Amino acid sequence: MPRYFFDLANGDGLTRDEMGVTLPMRHDLLLKEVSRILTDVAREELPGISSGGIRVSVRDEMGETILVGSLDFQTRWNT
Numbered sequence: 001m002p003r004y005f006f007d008l009a010n011g012d013g014l015t016r017d018e019m020g021v022t023l024p025m026r027h028d029l030l031l032k033e034v035s036r037i038l039t040d041v042a043r044e045e046l047p048g049i050s051s052g053g054i055r056v057s058v059r060d061e062m063g064e065t066i067l068v069g070s071l072d073f074q075t076r077w078n079t
Helices: 027-045
Strands: 003-010 013-015 051-059 065-074
Touching (some): 003 027, 027 051
Antiparallel strands (some): 003 013, 003 051, 051 065
């Protein structure tokens, strides 16, 4: 099974995944994992801030980025 690396970019900067995860080569599994990471990080980081962004980039064993998922969050008062 191939190994994939999930790099996270958020308000703290870039965190590179050095260990990776071995997953079957299935696009739906990669999409689910990216969605899970984005929602977990958003749940921890976004409460109490007015704007933010989170990006997860998936690299394959060759170091090529094969998938990117992101969330952008903004609030504003309508006064």
